[in-house]
Protein backbone atom coordinates (compact mmCIF):
# COMPACT_ATOMS: atom_id res chain seq x y z
CA UNK A 1 0.00 0.00 0.00
CA UNK A 2 1.43 3.39 -0.99
CA UNK A 3 1.64 6.28 1.37
CA UNK A 4 -1.29 8.38 0.10
CA UNK A 5 -3.61 5.45 0.49
CA UNK A 6 -2.51 4.85 4.01
CA UNK A 7 -3.03 8.50 4.79
CA UNK A 8 -6.52 8.33 3.36
CA UNK A 9 -7.31 5.27 5.37
CA UNK A 10 -6.15 6.96 8.54
CA UNK A 11 -8.24 10.01 7.74
CA UNK A 12 -11.26 7.87 6.99
CA UNK A 13 -10.77 5.89 10.16
CA UNK A 14 -10.68 9.14 12.07
CA UNK A 15 -13.81 10.41 10.38
CA UNK A 16 -15.75 7.22 10.78
CA UNK A 17 -14.65 6.33 14.28
CA UNK A 18 -17.13 8.57 16.12
CA UNK A 19 -20.02 7.00 14.20
CA UNK A 20 -18.96 3.56 15.34
CA UNK A 21 -18.45 4.42 18.98
CA UNK A 22 -20.10 1.76 21.09
CA UNK A 23 -22.89 3.98 22.41
CA UNK A 24 -23.83 5.28 18.97
CA UNK A 25 -25.73 3.56 16.23
CA UNK A 26 -26.74 4.87 12.85
CA UNK A 27 -30.53 5.13 13.04
CA UNK A 28 -32.34 5.46 9.71
CA UNK A 29 -35.24 7.08 11.54
CA UNK A 30 -33.09 10.11 12.28
CA UNK A 31 -32.08 10.82 8.71
CA UNK A 32 -34.07 13.87 7.60
CA UNK A 33 -36.72 13.03 5.03
CA UNK A 34 -36.58 15.20 1.91
CA UNK A 35 -39.37 15.89 -0.58
CA UNK A 36 -37.41 17.23 -3.56
CA UNK A 37 -39.75 17.55 -6.53
CA UNK A 38 -42.38 15.50 -4.74
CA UNK A 39 -45.81 16.62 -5.91
CA UNK A 40 -49.06 17.19 -4.09
CA UNK A 41 -52.04 15.93 -6.07
CA UNK A 42 -55.75 16.41 -5.65
CA UNK A 43 -57.76 13.57 -7.15
CA UNK A 44 -61.50 13.98 -7.61
CA UNK A 45 -64.18 11.35 -8.10
CA UNK A 46 -62.45 8.76 -5.97
CA UNK A 47 -65.82 7.53 -4.68
CA UNK A 48 -66.66 6.53 -8.26
CA UNK A 49 -63.45 4.56 -8.46
CA UNK A 50 -64.19 3.05 -5.05
CA UNK A 51 -67.47 1.76 -6.48
CA UNK A 52 -65.37 0.07 -9.17
CA UNK A 53 -63.46 -1.49 -6.24
CA UNK A 54 -60.33 0.58 -6.71
CA UNK A 55 -59.21 1.93 -3.31
CA UNK A 56 -57.29 4.80 -4.87
CA UNK A 57 -55.69 6.25 -1.77
CA UNK A 58 -54.66 2.90 -0.37
CA UNK A 59 -53.16 1.77 -3.68
CA UNK A 60 -51.24 4.99 -4.25
CA UNK A 61 -49.98 4.69 -0.67
CA UNK A 62 -48.90 1.06 -0.89
CA UNK A 63 -47.73 0.77 -4.50
CA UNK A 64 -46.29 4.22 -5.09
CA UNK A 65 -45.27 5.30 -1.60
CA UNK A 66 -47.86 8.07 -1.57
CA UNK A 67 -48.53 10.06 1.59
CA UNK A 68 -52.20 10.85 2.14
CA UNK A 69 -52.73 14.44 3.26
CA UNK A 70 -56.49 14.50 3.23
CA UNK A 71 -59.26 12.18 2.21
CA UNK A 72 -62.92 13.12 2.22
CA UNK A 73 -66.13 12.46 0.36
CA UNK A 74 -65.14 14.80 -2.52
CA UNK A 75 -61.41 14.36 -3.09
CA UNK A 76 -58.10 12.86 -2.08
CA UNK A 77 -54.95 14.95 -1.51
CA UNK A 78 -51.83 12.83 -1.73
CA UNK A 79 -48.12 13.54 -2.17
CA UNK A 80 -46.02 11.41 -4.49
CA UNK A 81 -42.21 11.21 -4.46
CA UNK A 82 -40.31 12.27 -7.59
CA UNK A 83 -39.25 8.76 -8.65
CA UNK A 84 -42.82 7.44 -8.43
CA UNK A 85 -44.53 10.22 -10.37
CA UNK A 86 -44.47 8.49 -13.73
CA UNK A 87 -45.78 5.17 -12.47
CA UNK A 88 -48.43 6.85 -10.33
CA UNK A 89 -49.59 8.92 -13.32
CA UNK A 90 -50.09 5.84 -15.48
CA UNK A 91 -51.91 4.13 -12.63
CA UNK A 92 -54.32 7.06 -12.55
CA UNK A 93 -54.94 7.15 -16.28
CA UNK A 94 -55.43 3.38 -16.33
CA UNK A 95 -58.29 3.96 -13.91
CA UNK A 96 -59.56 7.02 -15.80
CA UNK A 97 -58.69 9.34 -12.95
CA UNK A 98 -57.20 12.80 -13.17
CA UNK A 99 -54.92 14.64 -10.76
CA UNK A 100 -54.84 18.36 -10.21
CA UNK A 101 -51.33 19.40 -9.16
CA UNK A 102 -51.56 21.46 -5.96
CA UNK A 103 -47.76 21.69 -5.61
CA UNK A 104 -45.00 20.54 -7.92
CA UNK A 105 -42.26 20.65 -5.30
CA UNK A 106 -43.09 19.98 -1.68
CA UNK A 107 -39.47 20.44 -0.56
CA UNK A 108 -39.55 24.00 -1.92
CA UNK A 109 -42.67 24.70 0.13
CA UNK A 110 -40.96 23.28 3.23
CA UNK A 111 -37.77 25.29 2.61
CA UNK A 112 -39.72 28.52 2.07
CA UNK A 113 -41.78 27.97 5.19
CA UNK A 114 -38.60 27.52 7.23
CA UNK A 115 -36.84 30.55 5.74
CA UNK A 116 -39.82 32.85 6.20
CA UNK A 117 -40.07 31.76 9.85
CA UNK A 118 -36.35 32.26 10.52
CA UNK A 119 -36.50 35.76 9.08
CA UNK A 120 -39.61 36.65 11.08
CA UNK A 121 -38.06 35.35 14.30
CA UNK A 122 -34.85 37.30 13.65
CA UNK A 123 -36.72 40.59 13.18
CA UNK A 124 -38.86 39.76 16.23
CA UNK A 125 -35.74 39.36 18.36
CA UNK A 126 -34.71 42.87 17.38
CA UNK A 127 -38.04 44.23 18.58
CA UNK A 128 -37.90 42.21 21.78
CA UNK A 129 -34.49 43.60 22.69
CA UNK A 130 -35.95 47.12 22.49
CA UNK A 131 -39.08 46.27 24.48
CA UNK A 132 -37.10 44.20 26.98
CA UNK A 133 -39.89 41.64 27.23
CA UNK A 134 -38.98 38.19 28.35
CA UNK A 135 -40.96 35.82 26.18
CA UNK A 136 -39.57 34.54 22.94
CA UNK A 137 -43.08 33.56 21.87
CA UNK A 138 -44.65 35.27 18.87
CA UNK A 139 -47.00 34.33 16.05
CA UNK A 140 -44.92 35.04 12.97
CA UNK A 141 -43.19 31.68 13.13
CA UNK A 142 -43.78 28.12 14.36
CA UNK A 143 -41.93 27.18 17.54
CA UNK A 144 -40.29 24.13 19.04
CA UNK A 145 -41.69 22.36 22.10
CA UNK A 146 -39.24 24.07 24.49
CA UNK A 147 -40.42 27.52 23.45
CA UNK A 148 -44.06 26.52 23.81
CA UNK A 149 -43.47 25.01 27.26
CA UNK A 150 -41.46 28.08 28.41
CA UNK A 151 -44.35 30.24 27.30
CA UNK A 152 -46.74 28.13 29.39
CA UNK A 153 -44.46 28.42 32.42
CA UNK A 154 -44.27 32.17 31.94
CA UNK A 155 -48.05 32.50 31.88
CA UNK A 156 -48.20 30.48 35.08
CA UNK A 157 -45.70 32.72 36.86
CA UNK A 158 -47.42 35.91 35.69
CA UNK A 159 -50.78 34.78 37.05
CA UNK A 160 -49.93 32.54 40.01
CA UNK A 161 -53.37 32.94 41.58
CA UNK A 162 -55.47 31.75 38.68
CA UNK A 163 -53.15 29.62 36.56
CA UNK A 164 -51.90 26.11 37.25
CA UNK A 165 -49.54 24.08 35.14
CA UNK A 166 -50.01 20.31 35.15
CA UNK A 167 -47.77 17.59 33.84
CA UNK A 168 -50.35 14.92 33.08
CA UNK A 169 -47.97 12.24 31.85
CA UNK A 170 -44.99 11.44 29.66
CA UNK A 171 -44.56 10.26 26.09
CA UNK A 172 -42.80 7.14 24.79
CA UNK A 173 -39.68 9.26 24.26
CA UNK A 174 -39.94 10.73 27.76
CA UNK A 175 -41.28 14.21 27.02
CA UNK A 176 -43.77 15.83 29.40
CA UNK A 177 -47.42 16.23 28.52
CA UNK A 178 -48.46 19.66 29.77
CA UNK A 179 -51.82 21.28 30.44
CA UNK A 180 -52.56 24.78 31.76
CA UNK A 181 -55.61 25.50 33.83
CA UNK A 182 -56.97 29.02 34.08
CA UNK A 183 -59.68 29.57 36.64
CA UNK A 184 -60.92 32.14 39.12
CA UNK A 185 -63.33 29.74 40.74
CA UNK A 186 -62.41 26.16 39.99
CA UNK A 187 -65.23 24.45 41.85
CA UNK A 188 -68.29 26.18 40.51
CA UNK A 189 -67.15 27.09 37.03
CA UNK A 190 -68.18 25.44 33.84
CA UNK A 191 -65.18 24.00 32.05
CA UNK A 192 -63.76 24.15 28.55
CA UNK A 193 -60.99 21.92 27.21
CA UNK A 194 -58.84 23.03 24.28
CA UNK A 195 -56.13 20.94 22.64
CA UNK A 196 -53.82 21.18 19.70
CA UNK A 197 -51.12 19.16 18.02
CA UNK A 198 -52.75 15.73 18.09
CA UNK A 199 -51.33 15.40 14.60
CA UNK A 200 -47.66 16.29 14.40
CA UNK A 201 -47.52 17.94 10.97
CA UNK A 202 -50.47 20.28 11.58
CA UNK A 203 -48.20 23.02 12.91
CA UNK A 204 -50.85 25.72 12.72
CA UNK A 205 -52.72 23.91 15.50
CA UNK A 206 -50.26 24.40 18.42
CA UNK A 207 -49.64 27.91 17.07
CA UNK A 208 -53.38 28.63 17.27
CA UNK A 209 -53.80 27.13 20.75
CA UNK A 210 -50.90 29.17 22.16
CA UNK A 211 -52.47 32.23 20.55
CA UNK A 212 -55.79 31.45 22.24
CA UNK A 213 -53.89 31.28 25.53
CA UNK A 214 -52.32 34.64 24.78
CA UNK A 215 -55.68 36.19 23.83
CA UNK A 216 -57.19 35.02 27.10
CA UNK A 217 -54.38 36.10 29.39
CA UNK A 218 -53.14 39.31 27.79
CA UNK A 219 -56.46 40.91 28.62
CA UNK A 220 -57.85 38.71 31.39
CA UNK A 221 -59.11 41.51 33.64
CA UNK A 222 -61.22 42.92 30.81
CA UNK A 223 -62.62 39.69 29.49
CA UNK A 224 -66.42 39.43 29.52
CA UNK A 225 -68.09 37.33 32.24
CA UNK A 226 -68.73 34.41 29.89
CA UNK A 227 -64.96 34.04 29.43
CA UNK A 228 -63.68 34.92 32.90
CA UNK A 229 -66.35 32.76 34.49
CA UNK A 230 -65.08 29.58 32.84
CA UNK A 231 -62.34 27.18 33.83
CA UNK A 232 -60.08 26.75 30.81
CA UNK A 233 -57.91 23.70 30.29
CA UNK A 234 -55.39 24.25 27.53
CA UNK A 235 -53.05 21.66 26.03
CA UNK A 236 -51.19 23.17 23.05
CA UNK A 237 -49.30 19.99 22.11
CA UNK A 238 -50.94 16.62 22.73
CA UNK A 239 -48.31 14.81 20.66
CA UNK A 240 -44.89 16.26 21.62
CA UNK A 241 -42.82 13.36 20.23
CA UNK A 242 -44.50 13.58 16.85
CA UNK A 243 -44.27 17.38 16.83
CA UNK A 244 -40.52 17.39 17.46
CA UNK A 245 -40.03 14.61 14.91
CA UNK A 246 -41.90 16.69 12.32
CA UNK A 247 -39.57 19.60 13.09
CA UNK A 248 -36.28 17.69 12.97
CA UNK A 249 -36.80 14.75 10.65
CA UNK A 250 -40.00 14.46 8.66
CA UNK A 251 -42.14 17.56 8.10
CA UNK A 252 -45.10 15.42 7.09
CA UNK A 253 -45.15 13.07 10.08
CA UNK A 254 -48.69 12.64 11.54
CA UNK A 255 -48.64 10.05 14.35
CA UNK A 256 -46.88 9.81 17.71
CA UNK A 257 -43.53 7.96 17.85
CA UNK A 258 -44.20 4.81 19.84
CA UNK A 259 -42.47 1.75 18.38
CA UNK A 260 -44.60 -1.10 17.09
CA UNK A 261 -44.35 -4.55 18.63
CA UNK A 262 -45.32 -6.09 15.30
CA UNK A 263 -42.71 -4.65 12.96
CA UNK A 264 -40.21 -1.88 12.27
CA UNK A 265 -42.79 0.88 11.93
CA UNK A 266 -43.41 3.73 14.36
CA UNK A 267 -46.39 5.68 15.52
CA UNK A 268 -50.08 5.52 16.32
CA UNK A 269 -52.65 7.99 15.04
CA UNK A 270 -53.81 9.44 18.36
CA UNK A 271 -57.06 10.55 16.76
CA UNK A 272 -57.87 6.91 16.00
CA UNK A 273 -56.76 5.61 19.41
CA UNK A 274 -59.58 6.82 21.70
CA UNK A 275 -62.07 4.34 23.05
CA UNK A 276 -65.03 5.05 20.79
CA UNK A 277 -65.82 3.04 17.66
CA UNK A 278 -62.20 1.95 17.87
CA UNK A 279 -62.70 -1.29 15.99
CA UNK A 280 -64.65 0.34 13.19
CA UNK A 281 -64.19 2.21 9.94
CA UNK A 282 -61.67 4.84 8.98
CA UNK A 283 -58.56 3.56 10.70
CA UNK A 284 -55.89 0.99 9.95
CA UNK A 285 -54.71 -2.12 11.78
CA UNK A 286 -51.31 -1.81 10.09
CA UNK A 287 -48.63 -0.06 12.22
CA UNK A 288 -47.01 1.27 9.05
CA UNK A 289 -50.07 3.25 7.95
CA UNK A 290 -50.72 6.87 8.83
CA UNK A 291 -54.10 6.10 10.40
CA UNK A 292 -52.90 3.17 12.55
CA UNK A 293 -55.31 2.87 15.48
CA UNK A 294 -52.86 1.26 17.92
CA UNK A 295 -52.86 -2.17 19.52
CA UNK A 296 -55.93 -1.47 21.70
CA UNK A 297 -58.17 1.48 22.67
CA UNK A 298 -56.11 4.08 24.57
CA UNK A 299 -52.97 2.00 24.07
CA UNK A 300 -50.96 5.22 23.83
CA UNK A 301 -49.55 7.21 26.74
CA UNK A 302 -50.89 10.47 25.29
CA UNK A 303 -54.41 9.09 24.90
CA UNK A 304 -54.37 7.57 28.39
CA UNK A 305 -53.09 10.76 30.04
CA UNK A 306 -55.72 12.97 28.41
CA UNK A 307 -58.58 10.51 28.93
CA UNK A 308 -57.76 10.03 32.61
CA UNK A 309 -57.26 13.74 33.24
CA UNK A 310 -60.60 14.60 31.66
CA UNK A 311 -62.55 11.71 33.15
CA UNK A 312 -61.65 13.07 36.61
CA UNK A 313 -62.93 16.49 35.62
CA UNK A 314 -66.05 15.68 33.66
CA UNK A 315 -68.33 17.45 36.13
CA UNK A 316 -69.39 20.73 34.47
CA UNK A 317 -67.23 20.02 31.41
CA UNK A 318 -69.23 21.87 28.77
CA UNK A 319 -66.93 21.95 25.77
CA UNK A 320 -64.19 19.97 24.06
CA UNK A 321 -62.40 21.89 21.31
CA UNK A 322 -59.65 20.22 19.29
CA UNK A 323 -57.68 22.05 16.63
CA UNK A 324 -56.46 20.40 13.43
CA UNK A 325 -55.65 21.37 9.87
CA UNK A 326 -56.47 21.70 7.05
CA UNK A 327 -59.81 22.33 5.31
CA UNK A 328 -61.47 25.35 7.01
CA UNK A 329 -64.24 23.45 8.72
CA UNK A 330 -65.95 23.33 12.10
CA UNK A 331 -67.27 19.81 12.61
CA UNK A 332 -69.20 18.06 15.37
CA UNK A 333 -70.10 14.43 16.23
CA UNK A 334 -70.54 11.84 15.19
CA UNK A 335 -67.52 10.79 13.21
CA UNK A 336 -67.56 7.08 14.06
CA UNK A 337 -71.07 6.49 12.74
CA UNK A 338 -73.33 8.14 10.18
CA UNK A 339 -75.67 9.55 12.81
CA UNK A 340 -76.03 13.06 14.20
CA UNK A 341 -75.98 13.71 17.94
CA UNK A 342 -79.40 14.45 19.45
CA UNK A 343 -78.73 18.14 19.91
CA UNK A 344 -77.01 18.56 16.54
CA UNK A 345 -79.19 21.56 15.63
CA UNK A 346 -77.64 23.52 18.51
CA UNK A 347 -74.12 22.46 17.51
CA UNK A 348 -74.87 23.41 13.91
CA UNK A 349 -76.20 26.82 14.95
CA UNK A 350 -73.22 27.70 17.18
CA UNK A 351 -70.77 26.35 14.58
CA UNK A 352 -72.38 28.42 11.84
CA UNK A 353 -72.32 31.49 14.06
CA UNK A 354 -68.58 31.02 14.60
CA UNK A 355 -68.12 30.68 10.84
CA UNK A 356 -70.06 33.91 10.23
CA UNK A 357 -67.94 35.80 12.73
CA UNK A 358 -64.77 34.47 11.16
CA UNK A 359 -65.94 35.67 7.76
CA UNK A 360 -66.53 39.15 9.22
CA UNK A 361 -63.15 39.25 10.96
CA UNK A 362 -60.73 37.86 8.40
CA UNK A 363 -62.82 37.18 5.30
CA UNK A 364 -62.03 33.46 5.39
CA UNK A 365 -64.78 30.95 4.64
CA UNK A 366 -65.31 28.14 7.15
CA UNK A 367 -68.03 25.55 6.88
CA UNK A 368 -69.88 24.10 9.87
CA UNK A 369 -71.11 20.52 9.43
CA UNK A 370 -71.48 17.10 11.00
CA UNK A 371 -68.19 15.17 10.76
CA UNK A 372 -69.21 11.94 9.02
CA UNK A 373 -70.87 13.85 6.20
CA UNK A 374 -67.90 15.97 5.21
CA UNK A 375 -64.87 13.99 6.39
CA UNK A 376 -66.19 10.45 6.16
CA UNK A 377 -66.62 7.89 8.93
CA UNK A 378 -63.68 7.34 11.29
CA UNK A 379 -63.60 5.76 14.75
CA UNK A 380 -61.30 6.45 17.70
CA UNK A 381 -61.46 10.26 17.62
CA UNK A 382 -60.98 12.37 20.74
CA UNK A 383 -63.99 14.50 19.79
CA UNK A 384 -66.45 11.59 19.67
CA UNK A 385 -64.91 10.15 22.83
CA UNK A 386 -65.49 13.33 24.83
CA UNK A 387 -69.17 13.24 23.89
CA UNK A 388 -69.69 9.48 24.29
CA UNK A 389 -67.66 8.90 27.46
CA UNK A 390 -68.04 12.24 29.26
CA UNK A 391 -71.26 13.67 27.85
CA UNK A 392 -69.65 16.94 26.77
CA UNK A 393 -72.09 19.17 24.90
CA UNK A 394 -70.14 21.57 22.71
CA UNK A 395 -67.73 19.23 20.93
CA UNK A 396 -65.97 20.62 17.88
CA UNK A 397 -63.02 19.67 15.74
CA UNK A 398 -61.77 22.78 14.01
CA UNK A 399 -59.94 22.22 10.74
CA UNK A 400 -57.95 25.43 10.33
CA UNK A 401 -56.48 26.88 7.11
CA UNK A 402 -56.02 26.36 4.30
CA UNK A 403 -57.99 24.49 1.64
CA UNK A 404 -55.03 22.80 0.01
CA UNK A 405 -52.89 25.50 -1.56
CA UNK A 406 -50.20 24.83 1.06
CA UNK A 407 -51.97 22.23 3.18
CA UNK A 408 -49.93 21.44 6.30
CA UNK A 409 -47.07 23.64 5.14
CA UNK A 410 -48.93 26.89 5.77
CA UNK A 411 -46.52 29.86 5.42
CA UNK A 412 -45.88 31.64 8.74
CA UNK A 413 -47.36 34.91 7.43
CA UNK A 414 -50.83 33.29 7.75
CA UNK A 415 -50.42 32.19 11.39
CA UNK A 416 -51.87 35.33 13.01
CA UNK A 417 -55.12 35.50 11.07
CA UNK A 418 -55.63 31.75 11.19
CA UNK A 419 -55.07 31.75 14.95
CA UNK A 420 -57.58 34.60 15.24
CA UNK A 421 -60.07 32.37 13.45
CA UNK A 422 -59.38 29.63 16.00
CA UNK A 423 -59.86 32.10 18.86
CA UNK A 424 -63.15 33.23 17.33
CA UNK A 425 -64.49 29.68 17.59
CA UNK A 426 -63.48 29.44 21.26
CA UNK A 427 -65.04 32.85 21.99
CA UNK A 428 -68.28 31.93 20.26
CA UNK A 429 -68.54 28.65 22.15
CA UNK A 430 -67.82 30.38 25.48
CA UNK A 431 -70.66 32.78 24.78
CA UNK A 432 -73.00 29.92 23.90
CA UNK A 433 -72.18 28.17 27.19
CA UNK A 434 -73.05 31.31 29.11
CA UNK A 435 -71.94 32.32 32.60
CA UNK A 436 -71.57 29.72 35.36
CA UNK A 437 -74.42 29.64 37.86
CA UNK A 438 -72.39 31.04 40.76
CA UNK A 439 -71.38 34.01 38.59
Ligand code: ARG
Nearest residue numbers: 271324335371378381383397
Ligand atom coordinates in the same frame (compact mmCIF):
# COMPACT_ATOMS: atom_id res chain seq x y z
N1 ARG B 1 -58.63 15.39 10.18
C1 ARG B 1 -59.11 14.85 11.42
C2 ARG B 1 -58.71 13.40 11.52
O1 ARG B 1 -58.64 12.72 10.52
C3 ARG B 1 -60.59 15.00 11.51
C4 ARG B 1 -61.14 14.62 12.81
C5 ARG B 1 -62.62 14.54 12.77
N2 ARG B 1 -63.05 13.72 13.86
C6 ARG B 1 -62.96 12.39 13.85
N3 ARG B 1 -63.28 11.76 14.95
N4 ARG B 1 -62.57 11.73 12.80
O2 ARG B 1 -58.44 12.91 12.58
Ligand code: ZN
Nearest residue numbers: 199202324325
Ligand atom coordinates in the same frame (compact mmCIF):
# COMPACT_ATOMS: atom_id res chain seq x y z
ZN1 ZN C 1 -55.48 16.31 12.29
